[in-house]
Amino acid sequence: MNExxxxxxxxxxxxxxxxxxxxxxxxxxxxxxxPIGIKSGEVLGKQIIDLRAKPHLDNIHTITLYVGTANQSEWIDYLISLNPKRIIFNPGTENPVFFQKAKAQGIEVLEACTLVMLSTNQY
Structure with a gap:
């Protein structure tokens, strides 16, 4: 349905x-x-990729952030390098520096809630 x-x-x-x-x-x-993060394990049958490895990933449309602002700085350039169409800053992840850097690269940035967007068909 949705790619x-x-x-x-x-x-x-x-x-x-x-x-x-x-x-x-x-x-x-x-x-x-x-799924990507610093914890290992599986999420709904998918292995969590180690964020620290900064792996090359293709065709990422949306990045949804669940990492607090204080823990984002070392990942900002990596995440922008994935060339997503948009980044969703969920509540508690708002970061003006990251926001502006992404916007300057032509990435749509939203201070929003992925869960609300999905439940209201705005995703």
Whole structure:
């Protein structure tokens, strides 16, 4: 249905975390996702990719952030280098520096909630 391949940054196996909810809702909406973070494990059958390796990933449409502002600085340039169409700054991840750097590269930036966007068909 939807080919907006989404990179979930801050993916976790913890079912009570918003990043996990997002993965579940993306699956329900038919949106493919790639989990990436510093924790290992599986999210809904997909292995979490180690963010520290800064792997090359193709065709990322959307990056949805679940990493707090204080822990983003070393990942900003890497995430921008993936050339996503948009980055969603979920509540608690807002970062004016990252926001401006991404915008300067022509990336759509949203201070929004992935879960709300999915539940209101605005994703």
């Amino acid at each position: 907006k391949l989404t990179l979930i940054v801050g993916a976790t196996t913890n079912r009570s975390r918003y990043a996990y909810f997002a993965a579940s809702r993306l699956v329900g909406a038919g949106v493919p996702f790639v």
